[in-house]
Amino acid sequence: MELNTYLVIVILILLAFSTLINYDLATADEGFSTFPEFLTSYFRPNKVHKEHYNGTLPGFIITGVMKCGTGAVSKFLSQHSGIYDIGETYFFNRYYEKGYSYYDALLTRRSSGKRKIVFEKTPTYYKTLPTAERIYAMNPETKIILIVCDNVQRTLSRYLHILHLNPSAIQRQQKEEKIEDLGQDFDEFQTRLNMTVDELNIEFEWMLAKRFGNFYRFVEDLYDLFNQRKHPFATKESNLKELILTDGFYSIYHMTYLKMFEPERVLVVDGSTMKDSPWTELYRIQKFLEVPVELTKDSFKWSEERGLYCLDKGGDVNCLGKGKGRSQGWQFEPYLQEKLADFFRPFDSHFADLVKRKFSWQSNKNDVDI
Numbered sequence: 234m235e236l237n238t239y240l241v242i243v244i245l246i247l248l249a250f251s252t253l254i255n256y257d258l259a260t261a262d263e264g265f266s267t268f269p270e271f272l273t274s275y276f277r278p279n280k281v282h283k284e285h286y287n288g289t290l291p292g293f294i295i296t297g298v299m300k301c302g303t304g305a306v307s308k309f310l311s312q313h314s315g316i317y318d319i320g321e322t323y324f325f326n327r328y329y330e331k332g333y334s335y336y337d338a339l340l341t342r343r344s345s346g347k348r349k350i351v352f353e354k355t356p357t358y359y360k361t362l363p364t365a366e367r368i369y370a371m372n373p374e375t376k377i378i379l380i381v382c383d384n385v386q387r388t389l390s391r392y393l394h395i396l397h398l399n400p401s402a403i404q405r406q407q408k409e410e411k412i413e414d415l416g417q418d419f420d421e422f423q424t425r426l427n428m429t430v431d432e433l434n435i436e437f438e439w440m441l442a443k444r445f446g447n448f449y450r451f452v453e454d455l456y457d458l459f460n461q462r463k464h465p466f467a468t469k470e471s472n473l474k475e476l477i478l479t480d481g482f483y484s485i486y487h488m489t490y491l492k493m494f495e496p497e498r499v500l501v502v503d504g505s506t507m508k509d510s511p512w513t514e515l516y517r518i519q520k521f522l523e524v525p526v527e528l529t530k531d532s533f534k535w536s537e538e539r540g541l542y543c544l545d546k547g548g549d550v551n552c553l554g555k556g557k558g559r560s561q562g563w564q565f566e567p568y569l570q571e572k573l574a575d576f577f578r579p580f581d582s583h584f585a586d587l588v589k590r591k592f593s594w595q596s597n598k599n600d601v602d603i
């Protein structure tokens with residue numbers, strides 16, 4: 234064969250691949266029907282502990298997402314006369330080995346016998362593997378609330394959160410390691426984040442190509458990697474930049490909950506609305522919890538100083554602590570803002586399909602025909 238013929242063949246192969254390597258939901262044309270089939274293969278533990286469990290049971294658990302307004306939702310809900318917030322426990326992912334007697338004692342002590350619906354929030358439950366199974370095993374009737382938000386904003390908030398950590402002497406080294414990984418200042422963080430997005434994009438484009446551009450099949454492959462505790466999810470080798478990004482793959486983590494709990498026991502909340510109209514999602518939450526709707530628009534007052542809605546306690550404006558709302562006025566450079574939005578968009582669209590709702594931060598760019 235002549236050199237020219239070789240060249241033509243190579244160009245044709247490259248062209249064929251370039252159409253496959255189009256990491257965009259528009260190419261995912263047959264995946265939607267895979268959801269029901271995928272999600273009806275329920276995995277449920279044989280042993281349910283509720284019958285043997287005499288102590289205080291949480292009526293519901295807020296499982297995440299970190300930096301998506303879990304503190305705001307908890308604080309607002311704690312104003313409800315029938316609800317009691319016992320705070321963060323990390324029982325199901327950090328202290329499970331201590332056993333139910335530890336959890337029981339903790340809940341009983343913190344709730345001090347209140348005859349209310351008790352809840353806890355631990356913002357990492359949503360993405361730690363055995364958690365859904367363990368909560369289900371404790372009580373399959375537990376209600377689950379997952380608060381999600383704009384991933385670009387969440388990424389920014391995570392960096393600022395780590396930068397402002399006020400660690401104990403023991404944790405100081407951990408903080409230094411995190412900052413070393415992320416970057417000493419915001420500019421350095423942006424440069425490194427940009428590179429990490431590029432690296433993940435290359436990896437994902439190949440994975441997507443192997444699935445002939447079907448985003449839904451690609452997500453199922455990611456789901457398998459998550460279950461096998463493999464890259465790009467948390468492993469010993471993971472860097473924090475990757476983890477901050479993959480923390481936003483809500484579908485992957487949420488599928489483990491949907492495979493376990495009845496759909497009516499799981500509520501997804503748009504945390505991005507907590508800043509400018511908290512009462513809208515709080516209405517949905519109160520309905521979901523089947524409690525009287527006490528938290529309404531009248532329960533809130535706009536704080537000019539904080540640029541956020543705060544609780545209105547009879548004229549007294551009660552805002553969350555200074556540790557919340559620190560991202561006001563911060564923004565990524567426009568090039569990175571756009572790159573991150575592009576990176577997360579198909580994942581957000583997939584999640585929106587999975588839970589059948591559209592979120593406040595999703596632009597019309599998401600209205601792709603799938």
Ligand SMILES: Nc1ncnc2c1ncn2[C@@H]1O[C@H](COP(=O)(O)OS(=O)(=O)O)[C@@H](OP(=O)(O)O)[C@H]1O
Pocket residue numbers: 298299300301302303304305356389390391393394504506507508511541542543553556557558559560561
């Ligand atoms: N009404 C109101 N008041 C205060 N803060 C609000 C509110 N609504 C949403 N938010 C946003 O919540 C972000 C913190 O999220 P979390 O509470 O989930 O953070 S944490 O994971 O528990 O640390 C926090 O992120 P930062 O701005 O980065 O601090 C806020 O933007």
